[in-house]
Structures are given as structure tokens and as C-alpha cells.
Amino acid sequence: MARRRSHQIAADGELVVLRDGERPGGRLLRQGDMDASYVDLADERHLEFDYLRWIRAVLRVRRARQVVHIGAGACSLARALLAEDRGSRQRVYEIDGRVLEIARAHLGLRRMPGLSVRVGDGRDALARHADASAEAIVIDAFTGARVPRRLVTVEALSQCARVAPLTIVNVVDSAGWPHARAVAAGLALAYPGTGALAASRRAGNVVAFGFAGVFDAAALEARVAADPSPPRLFRACDLLGASPWRD
Numbered sequence: 001m002a003r004r005r006s007h008q009i010a011a012d013g014e015l016v017v018l019r020d021g022e023r024p025g026g027r028l029l030r031q032g033d034m035d036a037s038y039v040d041l042a043d044e045r046h047l048e049f050d051y052l053r054w055i056r057a058v059l060r061v062r063r064a065r066q067v068v069h070i071g072a073g074a075c076s077l078a079r080a081l082l083a084e085d086r087g088s089r090q091r092v093y094e095i096d097g098r099v100l101e102i103a104r105a106h107l108g109l110r111r112m113p114g115l116s117v118r119v120g121d122g123r124d125a126l127a128r129h130a131d132a133s134a135e136a137i138v139i140d141a142f143t144g145a146r147v148p149r150r151l152v153t154v155e156a157l158s159q160c161a162r163v164a165p166l167t168i169v170n171v172v173d174s175a176g177w178p179h180a181r182a183v184a185a186g187l188a189l190a191y192p193g194t195g196a197l198a199a200s201r202r203a204g205n206v207v208a209f210g211f212a213g214v215f216d217a218a219a220l221e222a223r224v225a226a227d228p229s230p231p232r233l234f235r236a237c238d239l240l241g242a243s244p245w246r247d
Helices: 050-062 076-084 097-106 122-127 154-163 178-190 217-225
Strands: 006-012 015-020 026-031 034-040 066-070 089-094 115-119 136-139 166-173 193-198 204-211 232-235
Touching: 006 097, 015 097, 026 097, 034 076, 050 076, 050 136, 050 166, 050 193, 050 204, 050 217, 066 076, 066 122, 076 089, 076 115, 089 097, 097 115, 122 154, 136 154, 154 166, 154 178, 154 204, 166 178, 178 193, 178 204, 193 217, 217 232
Parallel strands: 066 089, 066 136, 089 115, 136 166
Antiparallel strands: 006 015, 015 026, 026 034, 166 204, 193 204, 193 232
16 A cells, blocks of 8 residues: 555554555555555455455455355454455454454444454364355455465365365565466366456565366456556466475
8 A cells, every 4th residue: 555644543563554645445454564454444345455456356256155254353354345345245254353343442343243252273263164165265364464374275275165166365476476387287176267467477475376167358358448457367387386385
């Protein structure tokens, strides 16, 4: 997120909530030196971060309404999906209870039909899910600036494939994508198809995904072309060259 006028309204250790000076309802959660989550209290459909809009585009193309989220922040994506489709079901697992506490106190997180929020480890939670019990899994969890490796090993992603026909992973990577390509290699072993959305091959967010069944790539490209920060769709052949991570 580009830096904008803002001022602090709450803090808990390294967790800081800022009010967006350019968007009255905007609230930014920072964790250390990273932007962790953003919500607009006046419009929960608004997704400030580019990569979250890209993830939403993938979910829309697949018409996924039963979604498991691993990593929550202020649950901005889950809340946006639910605001657009009140009949959907969004299940969220966040390992840091303090994040959820500050989201409830200052970022508008509340109980609502269709939204289930639990404190806990996402991989352990998935192990308790029945086969084919979700339509998509979104992994957007970080330790520092990296997705926790135990969430994206071959074994972990195979567990995802057991639960849902689509898994999406947000990776913050350096140029050349050493981490994103390793995640994509794991997804390729778990799913028949893989792809990724990113602005370029340079450093930044890479939204990698694995899927079973038919995927309408043309529909996805049309959706993201209208985004304020349109990404490029990378195919499986663009993601080769790394070994997957294993437990």
C-alpha cells in the first residue's frame, strides 16, 4: 500500500492501527514494518491491497463460495466476499489471537452469519476437515515477510487438495521468485493445474494457485485486466525451475 496521510489510533506491541487520512473509513493494521491488513469500515467490499483483489478474481472465476482462509489479519478478504455474497461461507483460522482482538476492537470485525473465525494453526485445522468440504483454500499467512514453510510443503498442499479443488497462496518474494516457484512446485504435485498472478517477475506479491477441473484462464485475464493494478497471468510453464519444500 502506498504511504498516505494517517495517524495512529491503537497499538499493542508491534501491532499498530492507523486511520487512513484519505479514506474516512479506512483502517490499516501494521505488524512491525509490514502492512498486515486494511479494511474500510464504510464499505467491507473494498480491498485496498492489490493481491487480495487478484485472489478475489480467482475465486470469482471458480465461483468458490465455501472458502477456508489460513491467516486472517482483520479478515478483510473473508468480509469482502461475504459482503458480496451473503449466502457464502467463510471459515478463518488465525494463529495470533492478538490480531483478532485488535481487529474486533478497532477494525470492525464482528460476528455475522456465514463468517467463522477461530484462533489456531491452519494446517492442524485442515487435518480435521472432511474430504471435499470446501471449494477453495486461501493461504495468506506470514512469519516476518515469508509464508510459513510448514503451510506450503508438499504434504501440507496435498492436505489442501484433499479438502478443496482450489488452493491459492500469497507469496511475498524477491526477484526470480525462489519462494513462489517452490510453492508452485508443491502445488503442481497436489493439483493437475497451476498458475500465478503477479505484476512482473520482479520482487513483490505472487498469487500462486493450484486447481483441479476446468479453469477459465481467459475469464480470469479479463477480470484482472480491469483491476487498478492489473497483474499478468503466469502459466504452469512459467513457474518451473524449483524443487518443492517437504516436511
